[in-house]
Amino acid sequence: xxxxxxxxxxxxxxxxxxxxxxxxxxxxxxxxxxxxxxxxxxxxxxxxxxxxxxxxxxxxxxxxxxxxxxxxxxxxxxxxxxxxxxxxxxxxxxxxxxxxxxxxxxxxxxxxxxxxxxxxxxxxxxxxxxxxxxxxxxxxxxxxxxxxxxxxxxxxxxxxxxxxxxxxxxxxxxxxxxxxxxxxxxxxxxxxxxxxxx
Numbered sequence: 562x563x564x565x566x567x568x569x570x571x572x573x574x575x576x577x578x579x580x581x582x583x584x585x586x587x588x589x590x591x592x593x594x595x596x597x598x599x600x601x602x603x604x605x606x607x608x609x610x611x612x613x614x615x616x617x618x619x620x621x622x623x624x625x626x627x628x629x630x631x632x633x634x635x636x637x638x639x640x641x642x643x644x645x646x647x648x649x650x651x652x653x654x655x656x657x658x659x660x661x662x663x664x665x666x667x668x669x670x671x672x673x674x675x676x677x678x679x680x681x682x683x684x685x686x687x688x689x690x691x692x693x694x695x696x697x698x699x700x701x702x703x704x705x706x707x708x709x710x711x712x713x714x715x716x717x718x719x720x721x722x723x724x725x726x727x728x729x730x731x732x733x734x735x736x737x738x739x740x741x742x743x744x745x746x747x748x749x750x751x752x753x754x755x756x757x758x759x
Contacts, residue, residue, distance in 0.1 A: 566711045569681040571596075571674055571719060572754040576666065583661050593663060593726050595670065596748040597756050602663035604730045611652055612664050612731035618648050619724055625717055628710075632701050635709045639682070645720070646675045664730050667723055674719040681712055715752045718744045 573596060580600055589601030604612070619625065624641035627634075649672050656665050685708055701709070721744035725735040735745055 567715055567749075567752050568708050568711045569677065569715075570752055570754045571677055571715075573670060573673060574754060574756050576669055576673060577756055580666055583666070591663070591729055593667070593729060594748070595726070596750055596753045600663075602730075604663050605659065608656065608659060608662050608664040609731055611655060612727045613733060615648070615652055615664075615668070616724060616728050616731055616733055619645060619720075624713075625721055625724070629713060632706065635701070635706070635713070638713055642675055642678070642716075646672060649675075664727065667727050667730070671720055671723045674716060674723070678712060678716045682709070685709065685712075715749065718749050719752065721745070722748055 577595060577598055580595065580598060589603045591604060592599055592601050622641055622645055624638045624645070627638075629635050629638055649668050653665065653668050653672070656662065656668070659665060685705055725745060728735045
């Protein structure tokens, strides 16, 4: 089902620049790996606690551990992403007094990824959805459905790798259940707009 195409690229340049400025040359007891950069940080106890909550809440979200096969699956994945987005926003509000902390940075990376995916998804929705006369779960044209599959694939990888970094802040093992094993490890750099370093 997956074509391997990267239908859009995440633009985290502003966030990565902010990460570099926030951390500077400080030493930290935890190293976060992000696309194109690794930073050493010292999360506060409160950040560690909130990070544990985020890992526990998100590790069992089906959209992070399943692949879609039809339009109904796509619709359920989109609804699940909205729930994940709400959880992340709630945690950002909870950490509003620590806006420059490493966990806030990761939550920003996750919400940015979802926002950018949703912008791409809005472009896809401009296509015409006509129900198939016999199969109600196949109302999107095949090429549009494939674009959703590919876009959800790179978003799933982005969110899963971010969640792995949240687990680092929490001092927890990266979840092995609830996430697909292929999404642990190196970032899929071709899915990101590269930084313009001067």
